[in-house]
Amino acid sequence: MRQPRKRASESSGRAEAGRDPRRKVPSLDRLLESERVRGWEERWGRDLVKEALRSALDAERDRLLRAGGGTFRTGRVLEMVEEKLEAAERPSLRRVLNATGVVLHTNLGRAPLAPMAVAAMEVGARYSNLEYDVELGARGSRYDHCDGLLRELTGAEAALVVNNNAAAVALMVNEFAAGRQVVVSRGELVEIGGSFRLPDIVRRAGAELVEVGTTNRTREADYREAIGPRTGLVLKVHPSNYRLVGFTEEVPLSGVAAICRTAGVPVAHDLGSGLLRPELLPEFPPEPGVRASLDAGADVVSWSGDKLLGGPQAGVLLGRGEAVARLRRNPLLRAFRVDKGTLAALEATLRLYRDPEQALREVPVLRALAEPVEQVEARAGRALARVRFDPPARVQVRRMKAVVGGGAFPGLELPSAGWMVEGLPPEEIESRCRAGTPPLIGRVSDDRFWLDFRTLLPGEEGEAAEALQRALRAEANEAEANE
């Protein structure tokens, strides 16, 4: 490590050597002997510490050279190195506090799980009877574990769980229409969050897409004309993340199913969010429930486990016995297969739905959607009464608007409440909250910083308050340092 330094000082020229600001930077060996750095070595090992110090010293030399002088700030440099070592130790996937007011926030992992679902995942983490029939002492199927509960809760003849809803849609298309045609209304060719575009999925699943109707209007006659000898499947898609308003017309699923029955063609319904118990959200606009879709005559319906259900990432397929049996035999199922931890969490989540009141209490997504705004406001108020913020920061309880997110109930605003933070640049508070441990994620609007308490999980209010306190303190420190 001495070699490169020697070369560096030679290149800067002998005459200037005396004025080279980089001479102020201590040697790596000297820092390695300091008490503080020795402590680090015990924690992180000598190699990691040496590497972190070396790159910090290099950066400091560059900085001094560019500035043409200055002082070497040992304390500041060591602090930066320690931060870097700590960051390297942190797992990449970490918990965050969601105060964004977006209940199903795709970037923040969509649905947080019920405590019982989290506990169940531990079973999946060990040896389990995943594919073993304990009573018979023979091979079993992973697909049997949620089957009974799903049939009980929905009245479906058969069920199948895969990795996510995108996989479920691809599986349906592939099984019923590979090498043939899939008929879809032009008003339903959805794109969900960037990577799921229905036309692409249909094509990659080996089928040809036949679009019917226009963007805003599709009639029964459009379906009848499009269905022919090459039709493998008619697919209805719930336009979950957008709404068609104005001069519009669509054929309800029951109408499409009747046409398909006459033609002898299966009909599938991609429900997107899949609300299991619409009656639990009486204040919400009507959203097609899982049972309603089956009753309307779909041969198979599919939906996500981690949207309105509030469970783990999964794709749930329900439908007629023979249709689901065909999906079970499709070789692609192996590529889409659901993980054991997911199955355990899904089973535990579904079990909560046996008692709707319990589901409302314990499934965090349902709880967040159904909590009266007065109650959210009271939680925000109690949390504020327990902390103090130094000027210039001002924190007040305010009403605000939350949204469902995850492509469900587009355009719907949920009355919500939380904290409004003023007195400092909101972008600065936002980034400092984000840099904390755990990161506190809020939002900036109207030149203020907002923390929505509807999306904080029960018990996280105090943690969020402390995170904000630390962030504002860091802001104050920074301001002093710059003066």
Ligand SMILES: *Cc1c(COP(=O)(O)O)cnc(C)c1O
């Ligand atoms: C969300 C959604 C999907 C994709 O589901 P994932 O579980 O994210 O794979 C597909 N179709 C519709 C209509 C959706 O809303």
